[in-house]
Amino acid sequence: MVENLPPPMAARRPNFWQNSGYALLKHDANGHLTVTDDFLRAYLARPEIAPVEESCDRERALHAELLENPKRPVSDDDIAALEDPDGRDNYRVLIDFRNRLVDAGTVENCYLNLFREGDVRTAPMFLDQMVQVITRAMLDGTDDPFRARAGELLFREQTVTIHEGSILAGDLETVEMLAQTGGMGAIGELLVDGGIKPRQVDLDVMQAENAHKYWQRDERHDMVLDLSFTRPGLDALCRVLETWVEHFTGAAVSIQPVQQITDEKWVWHIGLDTEATALLNDLYDDNDVDEERMERLLSLFRMEFKDESLMQPDIAGRPVYLGLAMNEKKRLRLKPQNILVNLPLAPEA
Numbered sequence: 343m344v345e346n347l348p349p350p351m352a353a354r355r356p357n358f359w360q361n362s363g364y365a366l367l368k369h370d371a372n373g374h375l376t377v378t379d380d381f382l383r384a385y386l387a388r389p390e391i392a393p394v395e396e397s398c399d400r401e402r403a404l405h406a407e408l409l410e411n412p413k414r415p416v417s418d419d420d421i422a423a424l425e426d427p428d429g430r431d432n433y434r435v436l437i438d439f440r441n442r443l444v445d446a447g448t449v450e451n452c453y454l455n456l457f458r459e460g461d462v463r464t465a466p467m468f469l470d471q472m473v474q475v476i477t478r479a480m481l482d483g484t485d486d487p488f489r490a491r492a493g494e495l496l497f498r499e500q501t502v503t504i505h506e507g508s509i510l511a512g513d514l515e516t517v518e519m520l521a522q523t524g525g526m527g528a529i530g531e532l533l534v535d536g537g538i539k540p541r542q543v544d545l546d547v548m549q550a551e552n553a554h555k556y557w558q559r560d561e562r563h564d565m566v567l568d569l570s571f572t573r574p575g576l577d578a579l580c581r582v583l584e585t586w587v588e589h590f591t592g593a594a595v596s597i598q599p600v601q602q603i604t605d606e607k608w609v610w611h612i613g614l615d616t617e618a619t620a621l622l623n624d625l626y627d628d629n630d631v632d633e634e635r636m637e638r639l640l641s642l643f644r645m646e647f648k649d650e651s652l653m654q655p656d657i658a659g660r661p662v663y664l665g666l667a668m669n670e671k672k673r674l675r676l677k678p679q680n681i682l683v684n685l686p687l688a689p690e691a
Contacts, residue, residue, distance in 0.1 A: 355483050358490055358560040363471070364478040367449065373589070374448040375479055382412035382440055390432045398425040404433070413444055439468050449476055450590060457679045473497040473678055480585045487556035488578035491548055491567050495579060496586070498563065500674040502640065508570045509640050511674060512545055513563035520545070520564070548575060569640060569666075571599055576641060583643075583664075583681065590682055594648040599641055603663055611663040612684045614676050618665035640674070641666040657686040 366381040385391065386408055393402045400423045407414055416437045424430045442464070446452035453472045456462050462469075477493045484490065500511040546552055547566045553574075556565055567575040580597040587595050603625075611626060613619025617638055624631050643664040650658045664681070668674045 355485055356487075356490075356557045356560075358557060359474065359478045361561060362474045362478045364475050364482075367475065367479075369479070370448060373479070374450045375475065376448055377443045377446075377452075379412045382443070383409060385436060385440070386412070391436055396426070397429070400424055401426065401429055412440070435465055439464055453679070454590065454682065457683050470497040476589070477582070477586070480589050481582070486578065487553040488548060488567075488574045489582055490560060491556055491565060492575060492578035492582045494563065495567070495674070495676045496582070496678045500567075500676075502569075502668045502672045502674050508547075508568050508573075510547060510566050511569055511575075512566045514673065516563045517545075550574070571601060571641070579641075580643065586678060587645075587681060587685070591652075591685065591687065593652045593685075593687070595645050596648065597643050597645045597664070600644045600663075601642065603642060605661065605663075607660065608663065609660050610657055610686050611665065612681055614664055614666045614678075614680055615674065616677070617669045618667035619680065621667055622663070622665045638667045638669065639665060640668055652688055654686040654688055658688075662686065 363381055363384050364375075366384060367375040367378055370376050386405060391405070393405050397405075404416070404420060404424070408416075416433070421430050421433045421437070424433065442455070443449065443452050446455055449472050453469070453476065456464055456469070474497045477496050481489060481493055494513065495511065499514040501514045501517050503510050503512075545564055545566050546555070547568055548556065549568075559565060569576045569579065576599050580599065584595055584597050587593060608626065611622045613622050621631065621635060621639055643666075645662040645664055647653050647658075653659075662685070666674070666676065
């Protein structure tokens with residue numbers, strides 16, 4: 343009898359975003375990510391921190407001591423002793439972030455604390471890395487490439503084009519990079535709409551027939567997500583946002599796309615980005631919104647709590663409307679913290 347054989351390839355769950363640092367973290371009883379020494383050590387390997395030929399002896403010593411003990415206290419005097427001013431600045435930023443992570447205990451607590459404090463000075467790069475690793479944890483075990491690609495919207499800026507009635511989102515960094523190295527392909531309009539002079543770029547729109555290719559390209563960020571109404575990409579984004587809310591709050595919600603808000607008792611809304619926040623506020627207040635701004639609105643969603651007792655008593659039972667919009671440069675920068683800090687949760691929830 344043959345035992346302990348690995349599962350068939352078709353049964354294995356994809357191990358995606360391997361560079362996110364997810365494998366360096368552990369889970370607590372709530373499924374949240376506890377900060378480990380190995381996770382902290384990964385930041386010491388970054389080019390902004392790793393010693394170079396010109397690094398002074400004190401910088402090399404500090405780096406070695408942190409590799410040995412990533413939670414080693416670092417004083418202002420330790421940093422002031424470094425000769426390179428850029429090195430001092432980089433260490434100040436890193437140590438502040440490290441201290442926040444260690445004090446919070448979990449990546450989720452650190453992320454939430456930053457926005458609850460209302461004074462977010464942590465480098466955007468660190469915020470995006472936290473969101474990526476949290477999203478990776480949320481999606482662990484998924485075999486749906488649309489959900490993984492939709493999850494990228496939570497931490498990577500997109501450039502958007504409307505192509506033959508479809509709303510197509512391409513990774514901004516990848517599009518800009520390919521604009522320097524390639525020419526136009528089928529989705530080259532992403533470059534034109536993004537104000538970039540293209541050469542030849544080959545980007546694939548994710549469809550049922552080719553979505554499986556995502557697992558071999560997950561860190562290339564070169565597949566375009568169709569966010570059009572009724573398309574799998576938009577449905578996947580809804581499922582990701584549902585999971586995001588439940589992961590942080592424990593509240594199970596249902597999120598569905600809608601084409602317009604006709605609710606005469608509209609009482610609560612959340613913009614998923616800066617543009618959508620301003621737009622929904624104006625619509626709610628019956629302010630005039632010109633056609634150009636309305637065209638930036640990409641998607642509307644209706645969110646409902648499965649347990650209404652978790653909502654503020656004066657809001658309980660009413661839907662929460664969400665909006666997603668691109669800015670005047672056709673950029674989409676989803677802010678996943680918005681949905682967390684603006685949920686109408688009951689005080690005890």
